[in-house]
Amino acid sequence: MSKSIARSEKAELRRRMRTARRQLTVYQQRRHGRAATIQLSRSPLLQRAKHIGIYWPMDGELDIRWLIERFTDKHFYLPVLPHAPRPQLRFRRWHGSPLTYRNRYRIPEPVRGDSLSPRRLDLVLVPLVAFDRDGARLGMGAGFYDRTFAFKRPLPGSGPTLIGAAHQLQCVAQLPTDSWDIPLGGVVTEAGFYRCRRA
Numbered sequence: 039m040s041k042s043i044a045r046s047e048k049a050e051l052r053r054r055m056r057t058a059r060r061q062l063t064v065y066q067q068r069r070h071g072r073a074a075t076i077q078l079s080r081s082p083l084l085q086r087a088k089h090i091g092i093y094w095p096m097d098g099e100l101d102i103r104w105l106i107e108r109f110t111d112k113h114f115y116l117p118v119l120p121h122a123p124r125p126q127l128r129f130r131r132w133h134g135s136p137l138t139y140r141n142r143y144r145i146p147e148p149v150r151g152d153s154l155s156p157r158r159l160d161l162v163l164v165p166l167v168a169f170d171r172d173g174a175r176l177g178m179g180a181g182f183y184d185r186t187f188a189f190k191r192p193l194p195g196s197g198p199t200l201i202g203a204a205h206q207l208q209c210v211a212q213l214p215t216d217s218w219d220i221p222l223g224g225v226v227t228e229a230g231f232y233r234c235r236r237a
């Protein structure tokens with residue numbers, strides 16, 4: 039039996055995982071990013087997808103931007119923070135070129151380009167702070183991805199498949215889940231590509 043993580047330990051876990059991933063060397067970062075990109079490249083899920091949500095890595099997150107160079111026939115989109123009153127992320131087309139605008143968390147965003155409703159993406163590669171084998175995800179704590187993909191809750195097979203992307207060290211024993219959490223359909227790390235049971 040794997041040990042469960044108590045709800046009260048979430049903040050501490052977030053701090054610990056963010057520190058651990060930031061402390062990876064540049065060399066480890068590159069190796070993990072390349073290995074995970076290769077894992078994804080082999081997956082029929084990625085091969086079949088046309089419209090793919092990706093992210094601009096920050097704070098030691100796994101860097102899988104090589105996918106854009108490898109799959110020039112696919113359309114990639116970056117998350118754009120919502121403006122009140124709408125609480126969901128939008129996804130804007132990105133061709134891989136440098137970006138100058140940064141949002142309030144200092145994460146680069148494209149300022150022009152087609153945006154696509156999150157429902158119309160085929161696959162979303164989701165950044166995360168920690169994950170477990172069942173597809174539970176701990177994020178930065180603002181609930182953006184959960185709110186954006188809340189429409190999947192009553193219909194888990196609808197919309198895009200959500201695949202977490204992380205370093206293997208971000209894998210933990212069972213995370214506590216909340217009613218609003220949207221489970222991941224899988225997770226990719228430098229060590230492999232796991233499909234999860236719950237989604």
Ligand SMILES: Nc1nc2c(c(=O)[nH]1)N(C=O)[C@@H](CNc1ccc(C(=O)N[C@@H](CCC(=O)O)C(=O)O)cc1)CN2
Pocket residue numbers: 093094095096099117119142143145165166177178179180181182183
């Ligand atoms: N690369 C990447 N892009 C992403 C996300 C992510 O997790 N990773 N997001 C996933 O949801 C959204 C941004 N979510 C975020 C939520 C909270 C904080 C945050 O708390 N940042 C600071 C403190 C806040 C501040 O400076 O005002 C921190 O580092 O603690 C950052 C991003 C959209 N884009």
Ligand SMILES: Nc1ncnc2c1ncn2[C@@H]1O[C@H](COP(=O)(O)OP(=O)(O)OP(=O)(O)O)[C@@H](O)[C@H]1O
Pocket residue numbers: 175176177178179180181182183184185188216218219
């Ligand atoms: N579908 C939703 N409707 C309303 N509020 C939501 C929804 N999903 C999440 N939230 C809110 O977002 C807050 C943060 O959620 P949580 O701690 O699970 O974020 P996270 O998944 O770690 O962060 P993120 O997705 O930004 O990386 C929760 O307190 C909750 O109130």
